[in-house]
Structure formats: C-alpha cells, structure tokens
Amino acid sequence: MTASAEKFTHQTLLEVTPLTPSLFTLRTTRDPGFRFQAGQFARLGVTKADGSVVWRAYSMVSSPHDEFLEFFSIVVPDGEFTSELSRLCEGDTLLVDRQAFGYLTLDRFVDGRDLWLLSTGTGVAPFLSILQDFEVWEKFERIILVYSAREVQELAYQTLIAGLAERDYLAEHAHKLLYLPTVTREHHPGALTGRITQLIENGELEQAAGLAISPEHSRVMICGNPQMIDDTRALLKGRDMRLSLSRKPGQVAVENYW
Template identity: 40%
Template sequence: MTSAAVQDAPVKASPFFEEKVLWVKHWTDRLFSFGLSRPESFRFRSGEFVMIGLPGEDGGKPVLRAYSIASPSWAEELEFFSIKVEDGPLTSRLQKIQPGDTVLLGKKPTGTLVLDALKGGKRLFLIGTGTGLAPWLSVARDPEAFSRFEKVIVCHGVREVDELAYRDFYTADIHDDPLVGDEAKAQLSYYPTVTRQPFERQGRFTDLINSGRLFRDLGLDGEKFNADEDRIMLCGSMDFIKDMGALIESHGLIEGSNAEPGDYVLERAFVG
C-alpha cells in the first residue's frame, strides 16, 4: 500500500462526543450529579439513557456505563445522577471530575422509560430507588407528561434520609420551572420513603403498596393499582424491578414497550 493510499483512507467516525463538564454536585459520599455540554445534533426522548464514559487509562479502551439522562429533552445541557463505587471501573474515576474536564457521551440514546411506551391513563406513577430517580427528573419536566395524565406521582425510595437527592426540587423548585411550573403545582405529587432511618414515611415500595398505605397517603380511591387508569414506570436495582414488576402484574397491568405501548414499563438494559 502506498503512502498516498494510507493518507486517503477514511477516518472512522467516533461513536462518542467529547463533552465538557459544566458543574458537579456531591449530595453525599455515595451520590453525585453532574452536567455536560450538549451537542447541537444530540436528540433524545425524556426518560432515555445513553452511554457515558472516560478514556481508558494508559491508552486502554474507554470505560463506559449506561446512564439515564436526568435533564428533559428540551434542556440546553445534559444532567446525570450517579452513585459512587470506590472500586468501580468508571465511577471510581467519574466521581472525581471537575468543571472543564471532558467526558465521553454516546451518540445513540435509547430506552423504554418513555411516554411513548405507555397507553393513556389518568395517573402516572414514576417509581424509583436510589439513582433510579434519574429518568423521572427528565419525564417530570416534560410538558407531555402533564398533558397526557391528570396526576404525575414521583415515588423515590432510599436507605437514608440524606440520599433523598432532589427533594427540594420536587417540593419547591419545579414549581418555578418555565415550562411546567404551573402544571407541577396542580398535578405533581412527590412521595419519598426511607428504609433504614426514622422518617415521615418508612418502608419498601412493595410493602407500602401491599398494605395499601401508598394509595391512602396519596388520597387515591382504592388500595391497589387500577389497570384502566394507572400507568407506571420503574427504575432501580434488578431485585426491585423483578419484585415490583410481579406485584404490578398481579394488579392486572401489562408491560409495554416502544413497539407495543402498555400499562407499565421498566428498563431491562441497565440498572439504576
């Protein structure tokens, strides 16, 4: 092969954008959020996830993980909510990022935690544990959520009280949102629960649902999900997804997908 042929060989396009870190917020020693610049060509539906990563050390392959996009589809920047794993291949490094650093961003967002995958109804339950709150930060700021449903109920379960990241956002700040502030005041409910510390509400979601307390606390008719009116999204650990999916189906709801909308959806491609 001649040197000219080598020079003319096409350069393979990278599957990633290289985006700048705009800000970092550490909630606890286990949780943090960060914002990235958004490429002009990057499009996604609220609730989707994308691959996030850092270049490999010593010239190795990039280290990547799937992350739900926590900002709404119309936002000018991209927000993410992450755990910190001391020995994690990615988060052990990602938790140390600073504004101005570069993070790899995948070019193809995808996922099933989107409004398109649900049939119409009256109430939308967004139920997540830990960083499984992330997609609800996107969906709950999407005007379509409030136009399609009379009530939007964000349910967040954590182990300790200080892990209720974004609590102030759901109880106050979202009311000042330029697009959905008025709708959030009238239609949004925030339902936090803690499992390992005293709190106004304690217990796992499966127990709160089985006992009927979740429905009583929210002032809803009946003490189980209504397959005709309730639509549900789930995000959290694999055990949480498995247990909640079985419980929801015992109430008569059917899982949906992008190809065939249903009564509830979960994300099988990744956890948390």
C-alpha cells in the same frame, strides 16, 4: 476515522457535585446534534491512563430542552468507571455516545389517567427528566412520584422537585403532581417508611396518594434496584397489569440498565 464518523462526542465536564459519600451529580456540555426523549439514557465514556475507555449507561436528569446534560450517579466502591470519574475535574473531557437509548418514555402508553413513577436511588433520574418536559403534564391527570432511599439524606434533587410548581410553563398543571418520598432505614417526618413493595402490599402507598393502582386508570413506570423492579412487576402482575410492548400496549414500563 474522522470526528463526524465517531460514535461518540467529546464533552466538557462542567460540574461534579458530591451529595453524600456515595452519591454525586455531574453536568457536561451537550453536543448540538444530541437528541433524546425524556426518560432515555446515554452511554458515557471515561478514558483510562492506558488509553482504554470505560463505558457506563446513565439516564439523563436534564430535560430534552436543556443546553447541558446532567446525570446522577452512585459511587461504586472500587468500581472501574466511578474510580476513573472521581479523578476528573471541571474542564476535563467525558465521552458521550451520539445515540440515546431506552424505552422508559411516555410513548409506551397509549392511554391512562394516573401516572405512577416508582424509583429507588439513582433510578429517579429519568423521572426528573420526564417531569421537566411538558408532555407528561398534558397527558395525565395525576402524576405520583415515589422516590425511595435508605436515608433521608440520600433523597437528592429536592429543590428541583419542589421548584417544578414554580416554573411558568407548569403553573396551571402543578396541582397534578404528588410527591411521596419514602425511606427504608429511618423514620422521617413527611416521608413514608418502608420499601416500595411493602407499601404497595400493605396499602400505605395508595392510601397516601388517595388513589388506587388499577389496570383501568394507572400507568406505572419503574426504575431502580433490579430486585425492586422484579418484585414490583410481580405485584402489579397480580393486579392484571402487564408490561407495555410496542405491539401489545400495557400498563407498566421499566428500565433495566444495571
């Protein structure tokens, strides 16, 4: 099989940055032919010592316009993929599928005024890509990024989030973004305390945003822990908010690749 016929490309690992003992980011080169929509994910492959390849899906943190690819990962104890990845160094090779996947993209919604981005852990990754793409800023009047972690040290990409308002191409739209971090295992000034589902149920999330989550005005994207996704979908269903499908537009979009 020729290189052009392979389903993946060989990319060079540019950076591996540990954030906490259980979280890290990685950046690779990007094949000129690799195209994706903000919010999609790629399949990454690591070659083991025996020559076999382990594949895992990761959402892009980087924007569709960046010349590199960036990903956000949790360290899985004894995990086959992250165990292999931890042995790689800058300059080593990572395999990247030629095709991007996923439907956590803005074209899932045909209308809406407020966009809620609800994330836990590494599930914030696709939303960071979306926020670095200009489309979302034109399409919605308000954008609420809710990012939940166990402890405040696990809230990654704070510099990126804070710096969005300083980007020239977003300057006149920066007022649209409201960032609501939340932690579940400690109290921290400037962050909400509790799980996203709890904060929806007790009204604290909407109170902090100064906006109601409603079928009429709200469109909600959810990515993160599978249980959080299921529980949040159930809460939104109780508000007559349904999953948005290609043939039946709704108010909710989710990503399940765990």
